[in-house]
Amino acid sequence: MMRILAFCCERGPGEAIDLAGEKRMRYPADLTLIQVPCAGRVDVAHLLKAFREGADAVVLVGCLEGNCHHIYGNIEGRKKVDRAKQILDEVGLGGQRLEMFHVASNQPFRIAELAAEMASRVERLGPNPLAVKE
Amino acid sequence: MNRVAIIGGGVAGLSAAISLERRGVPSIIVEREEALGGLCGELGCKGVERCVRCDVCLARDMVAQARSSPLIERLGRAELRSVSGQPGDFRLAIRVGGQGHRLVRAAVIVCATGGEPFDAHLDKRLGYDELADVVTSLDLERQLSAEGRFLVPSTSAPPKKVAFILCVGSRDERFNTSYCSKACCKYSFKLAQGLRAIDPGCAITIFFMDWRLYDPRENVRAWASGDSGVRLVRSRPAEVLLGEDSRPEVRFASEKDAIVEVEAFDAVVLSVGLRPARSAAELARTLQVETDAHGFLRSPKGEPCASTRPGVFLAGTCRGPKEIVECVKDGAEAASKAIAFMGGVG
Amino acid sequence: MSDGGIGVFICSWGSGKDPKLDMDGLLSFASGIEGVALVKMIDRICSKPGQKEMIAAIKGSGTDRFVVVACSARTKRKLYRHIATSSGLHPLAFEVASVREQAAFVHEGPEAQRKAETLVRMAVEKVRLWVEPPFEEEMPALRNVAVLGDGLMAMAVANEIMAQGLTVDLVMSGGSPKGSPPYIFSNQDEMDRALRSMAEASSDPRMTTIKNASVLDFQGPPGDFGLVLDVAGEMVPLRCGAVVLAPEPRMELRTIDGSPAPSAQELIARGLRRIVILPSGASSGIGCSCMTPRGTLYALSLVDAAPGIEVSLMGREARAMDWMEGLQRLAQEKGIRFFRIDGEPKVEGHAPTVITWRDPLLGDMRLQADLLLLDTVLTPEVQSLAKAFDVPVDEKGELLSIDSRLRPGETVRKGVFAARFRVGNMLYEDMALEAGSVAARALEMLSMGTLEVGGAVAEVDQEKCSACLGCLRVCPYSAPMIGQAGKAEVRMELCQGCGACVALCPSRAIDIYCFSDSQIVAQSRAALGKVR
Incomplete structure (x- = not known):
């Protein structure tokens, strides 16, 4: 089983997650969701630590650009993702394992879409080499 | 007794309930369907990575807020049968779940029953009946809401060329809908932006009469001139016919020359207007309020959200077509009027 | 723990x-x-x-x-x-x-x-x-609202607030407004009622009107703001629970040299027969290039009073909402002409002025005018308001009010609300709705008498803070400030708990209750099966 960790803003994406549940939309159990008050809450360290703890892929899910309740928290989050991607490339883990997605509260189908996207990347790149070592 | 009965759990009704709740006033929402959300519950987000400010999620967020509030009681599958009593002490007879009954007492009634989209079947010239690839804006919204994309009905493939026809069932003497439906310019603009974001390879042509966007920050012309995949044509198409290659063809008077043009598209979207709900006349009788010349519940001039009866207030498209944000404002204003009628809070 | x-x-x-x-x-x-x-x-x-x-x-x-x-x-x-x-x-x-x-x-x-x-x-x-966060408590909310604006909208907001039992301080920048309000009344009755309610409000003891005032200072937590006004040179303090900004444009039909549009009698007296009304253009950002109901009503008044007068309106869109739709048809039946033009027409000469443009269907067009009138918009001055209340201004020069997520009428400053004039909503009842709904936002905040503050907010460990000002810059709510000790402090009454400052702090000096760094890491580990 893959390990895909998603940090999700509790507003847009959080509502989309609930809606996906209400509508019984299936998505892989490999995807585990952590809710944060805003995508801007997430630090580069949180993203990298997740890989150190064995995540095969990590996503940051924020609201659509221009629709962040805290104005530009999602932009702040994106900056952290970009920085973390650089570091992941440098250390050889692959920046492709990390991605930022934008999901609106009424786009529950996007949860399954992003899970599928990351799952196919993990299949291509292989499991997290740090996890295998343990 | 300071409870407010809100008939209708769409965006306007929810807005009223939430505004009341924030001021400590309890309410009960009487909603015909199982779930809250109204017409906006069927609409989809039109953004991909960027928000295009279509406001649909605003309505969605209100459902969650209303459901989490202890001051807002919700009756689903509930229909208003009759109203007795008087302003300050109304008794509403409600039919619940198709068979049960409930009597609800409320000091004030806020009617937020909404409107209905124009039935595109009525405009025979636009081919909604016969042509599979002529859809309404609502059909498009539903697909976007469910899947985040739009496929041509007959081919199940993404379209490369889409036409929007505005003012379907609005500003049209033939169907007794001579008014402007206010919201269609905005939602059509947003739908077009959405389709362009989903597939930059899909070219869009919008047939319009006048642009009536109420927010000055919304500039359709700037958008169109900056996007080579978008074409604005000021012309009201006469017909949509089946072309030889089985694609819909739009027949319209050219704005460039004094000729009639015919152009084929993969799909044609009819931007339908809003009309009063079928039950509006009966509802007006039940609530003892007046309707206007078009059949919407009437607010006296200069008094938004009032009805012609004290103690009964109106919010949302039941009193005339509006954009989503206007419905939200209506709800807040109806709440204020309700509170003022009840003599202030607490 | x-x-x-x-x-x-x-x-x-x-x-x-x-x-x-x-x-x-x-x-x-x-x-x-x-x-x-x-x-x-x-x-x-x-x-x-x-x-x-x-x-x-x-x-x-x-x-x-x-x-x-x-x-x-x-x-x-x-x-x-x-x-x-x-x-x-x-x-x-x-x-x-x-x-x-x-x-x-x-x-x-x-x-x-x-x-x-x-x-x-x-x-x-x-x-x-x-x-446990140090507090989640209730702070008192004053039941007084400061409404800033010179026109009808500010008055309407004031009326709505007083109707719910709160008091109002109406702060006007001038002595009285210039030009006419930009709203269309559906009939004389409506206008009379509006003017009457304005007069009643002015004499209502629950409202204090302060004229010729500008804002010098704005401080304090939402629910208990302190303003200092400059009233004709004198410093006047003002306390309120909330602020509503209602800057309003004025509109005028003017001649090219800036004088007001003449009446029908004046036109007849001066022998001016052919009148052309042009929109003032989109330069103001709030004005537009449309044929407005204002122009149509003026044209009708001319034609009714003096049947020999010819009026033409020119513009890109024909804006006629609600009941105005029929008015435009009526105007056309009375011989008033509406020309749709894209772009600017060429205007030359004087007495008569000649206007030329190209119509895609009719070809080259030429119109002679004895008098040219411009449908102008006098934009309100928002920059000083925006600065005083720390509300951002958008690209069109309007006070930023984000509709999608925040409730309409709210700004990023908690307790500061903004009523917006929209060119499409020129009907008086649309203005009344805007005023009512913005007033409702202020009332939602204040009518309970107290405000909840604290809870899942950020807090600075002053020992670790290096005063880099990063948190001040990233916070959309201006919650962090540099305190007495020269270190950052987060004002919990303004903090909305987004955590952007926490993620940004290079010294790891800020953390946030209920979503702390250690909590997030613990959840990640548990999610990845790393906890025994």
């Missing part, structure tokens, strides 16, 4: 009907987690008996925090807060494992069960590290 142990409450309905989770299995799973002192299955937590049972269980044990294993937190958060406070705990001393929406409804069989266990584990690990 927790002395009394963690309580875990499993809602028997949390499994959802199809597919079912093994809730008993979750119960024994939870019991096996270190630090969990109490595990209990409750039949329908959201029911009254369920709540009672849960409250009794918490009180009876020594637990000071709990996890609810049930459906989504979104709709039940207030309920759980109520349970927490009724049990003598802090209202935020809980976490929720949404096993219904995030496991039962979206996964199959054993996978759903495994995910549910993971969610329970994550919630326990998070609540284990929960630290």
Whole structure:
């Protein structure tokens, strides 16, 4: 089983997650969701630590650009993702394992879409080499 | 007794309930369907990575807020049968779940029953009946809401060329809908932006009469001139016919020359207007309020959200077509009027 | 971190009907987690008996925090807060494992069960590290609103506020407005009523009017703002619970040299017969290039008073909303002409002025005018308001009010609301609706008499802070400030808990309650199966 960790803003994406549940939309159990008050809450360290703890892929899910309740928290989050991607490339883990997605509260189908996207990347790149070592 | 009965759990009704709740006033929402959300519950987000400010999620967020509030009681599958009593002490007879009954007492009634989209079947010239690839804006919204994309009905493939026809069932003497439906310019603009974001390879042509966007920050012309995949044509198409290659063809008077043009598209979207709900006349009788010349519940001039009866207030498209944000404002204003009628809070 | 142990409450309905989770299995799973002192299955937590049972269980044990294993937190958060406070705990001393929406409804069989266990584990690990925020308290909210604006909109807002029993300080920048209000009245009756209510408001003892005032200073927490006004050279203090900004454009039909549009009699007297009305263009950002109802009404008044006069209107769109639609048709029947033009026409000469343009269907067009009138918009001055109240201004020069997420009328400054004039909503009743709904926002904030502050807010460890000002710059709410000690402090009454400052701080000096760094890391580890 893959390990895909998603940090999700509790507003847009959080509502989309609930809606996906209400509508019984299936998505892989490999995807585990952590809710944060805003995508801007997430630090580069949180993203990298997740890989150190064995995540095969990590996503940051924020609201659509221009629709962040805290104005530009999602932009702040994106900056952290970009920085973390650089570091992941440098250390050889692959920046492709990390991605930022934008999901609106009424786009529950996007949860399954992003899970599928990351799952196919993990299949291509292989499991997290740090996890295998343990 | 300071409870407010809100008939209708769409965006306007929810807005009223939430505004009341924030001021400590309890309410009960009487909603015909199982779930809250109204017409906006069927609409989809039109953004991909960027928000295009279509406001649909605003309505969605209100459902969650209303459901989490202890001051807002919700009756689903509930229909208003009759109203007795008087302003300050109304008794509403409600039919619940198709068979049960409930009597609800409320000091004030806020009617937020909404409107209905124009039935595109009525405009025979636009081919909604016969042509599979002529859809309404609502059909498009539903697909976007469910899947985040739009496929041509007959081919199940993404379209490369889409036409929007505005003012379907609005500003049209033939169907007794001579008014402007206010919201269609905005939602059509947003739908077009959405389709362009989903597939930059899909070219869009919008047939319009006048642009009536109420927010000055919304500039359709700037958008169109900056996007080579978008074409604005000021012309009201006469017909949509089946072309030889089985694609819909739009027949319209050219704005460039004094000729009639015919152009084929993969799909044609009819931007339908809003009309009063079928039950509006009966509802007006039940609530003892007046309707206007078009059949919407009437607010006296200069008094938004009032009805012609004290103690009964109106919010949302039941009193005339509006954009989503206007419905939200209506709800807040109806709440204020309700509170003022009840003599202030607490 | 927790002395009394963690309580875990499993809602028997949390499994959802199809597919079912093994809730008993979750119960024994939870019991096996270190630090969990109490595990209990409750039949329908959201029911009254369920709540009672849960409250009794918490009180009876020594637990000071709990996890609810049930459906989504979104709709039940207030309920759980109520349970927490009724049990003598802090209202935020809980976490929720949404096993219904995030496991039962979206996964199959054993996978759903495994995910549910993971969610329970994550919630326990998070609540284990929960630290009680120093406060979540109520601050007093003054029942007085400062309304800033010179026109009808400000008056309408003031009226709405007074109707709900609060008092108003109406602050006007001038002595009285120039030009006419930009609204269209549907009939004389409506206009009379509007003017009457303005007059009544002016003499209402609940309202104080301050003229010729500008804002020198604006301070204080929402609910208790302190303004200092410059009133004709004198400094006047003002306290209020909320501020409503209602800057309003004025509109005028003017001649090219700036004088007001003449009446029908004047036109006849001066022998001016052919009148052309042009829009002033989109330069103001609020004005537009449309043929407006104002122009149509003026044209009708001319034609009714003096049938020999010819009026033409030119513009890109014909804006005629609601009942105005019929008015335009009426105008056309009376011989008033509407020309749709894209772009600017060429205007040359004087007495007569010649206007030329190209129509795509009719070819080259030429119109002669004895008098040219411009439908002008006098934009209100918002820059000084924006600066005084720290409200950003958008690209069109309007006070930024984000409609999509914030409630219409709100700005990013808590307690500062903005009523917006929209060119499409020129009908008086549209203005009344805008005024009413913005007033409602202010009333929602103030009518309860107190404001909740604190809770899941950020806090600076002053020892670690290097005063880099990063948090000040990133915060959309201006919550951080540099305090007496030269270090950053977060004003909890302004903090909205987004955490952007926490993520940004290079010294790791800021953390946030209820979503702390250690909590997030603990949840990640639990999610990845790294906790024994």
